[in-house]
C-alpha cells in the first residue's frame with residue numbers, strides 16, 4: 097500500500113506506465129485502475145475482479161488546472177482521444193460538475209479499446225475530484241480505466257484497507273491510499289450519447305434536481321430503456337454483503353424478526369434504526385433486545401450514503417445472522433441509497449455469488 101506522501105504518486109505513476117494494476121482513491125469509491133490504452137493491463141482488471149468482459153469500464157481523465165482561461169477548449173482537448181462528439185448539454189454538465197461524482201456516456205472515438213467499452217459504441221468517462229488521483233492523471237496525461245475496486249457483485253471499497261481486504265496479499269496490485277471516500281457511493285451515470293436529453297443510467301449523489309437547478313439541463317430516466325445490462329450495477333443483485341440483508345418498513349420489523357428468532361433463539365441481528373426513532377424501537381423490540389445490536393443513524397441521505405458501505409463491511413464481519421435496514425424515504429434525495437440497498441439486499445447472503453453473476 098502506498099501511504100499518501102510525496103513519492104507515492106511517483107510510484108503509482110510508474111505502475112500505471114508499466115501496465116500494472118493500481119487501486120486509486122476517488123471521492124466516490126476506490127477504483128481498480130489500469131492504463132486505458134493498454135489492452136493487457138485492462139485484461140488484468142477483468143481477471144482480478146472476476147467481472148464479465150462485456151461489462152464496460154469508466155475511463156478517468158484529468159481536469160484542466162484551476163483558473164484555466166478557456167475551460168471548454170481544455171476539456172475538448174482532454175476528451176478528444178476518447179469521444180467522437182460532445183453534445184452542448186454535456187459540455188454544460190462537464191463545466192459545472194467536473195471534476196466530480198458524475199460519469200457521462202459518450203459516443204466513443206475509434207481509438208478507444210473494445211475491451212474497455214465491452215464492445216459497445218459508447219464510452220463512459222469521468223474526471224474524479226480526489227487531489228491525489230488528479231495529480232496522477234495530470235502527470236500521466238492518459239486515461240485510467242477503473243471499475244470499483246471490489247470483487248464482482250460485492251460492496252465497493254471506500255478506504256484503502258477495504259481494497260486490501262477485497263484482494264488480500266496481492267503482489268500485483270498497488271494501492272494508492274487517499275483516505276476515506278467523501279461520498280461513499282458510486283458516481284451518477286448519465287447517457288449523453290443519443291439524441292434528446294441526458295438519460296439517467298445510475299443514480300448517485302448528483303441528482304436530476306441538482307442538475308436542473310445548477311445548469312438548467314433536464315435529465316430523463318434511462319433505466320427503463322436499458323434492455324441489456326449496460327450498467328453492471330443494474331443487475332438486481334449487486335453491492336452485496338455475505339450476511340443476509342433485510343429492508344424493513346416502519347411497521348414491519350417485529351413481525352420479520354419474530355420467526356427468525358423463534359427458529360434460532362441465540363441468533364444475533366444488527367438492526368439499523370433512524371436516530372429520531374431509537375427510543376420507539378427500543379420499546380417496540382423490547383422482547384428481542386438481547387438478540388439485537390441497535391445502530392442509530394441520522395435520516396440524512398448524504399451522510400447515510402457516506403457510511404453505508406463502511407457499515408455493511410463492518411457488520412459483515414460481525415457474526416450476525418442478518419442485518420436489518422429501514423427502507424429509505426421514497427424521495428429523489430434517497431434514490432441512490434435506495435437503489436444500492438435494494439440490490440445489496442437481493443444479492444446478500446452466503447450463496448449470493450450465484451445471484452450476483454446472473
Ligand code: TXA
Nearest residue numbers: 124127152153218219220243244282283326327328329
Ligand atoms: O464512482 C464511480 O463511478 C466508481 C469510481 C471508481 O469512479 N466507478 C464505478 O465503476 O462505479 P463500476 O465499473 O463499478 O461501475 C461503472 C458502471 C458499470 O456498471 C458499467 O456498466 C457502466 O458504468 N458503464 C461503463 N461504460 C458504459 C457505457 N459505455 N454505457 C453504459 N454504461 C457504462
Ligand code: MG
Nearest residue numbers: 243244252329
Ligand atoms: Mg462496481
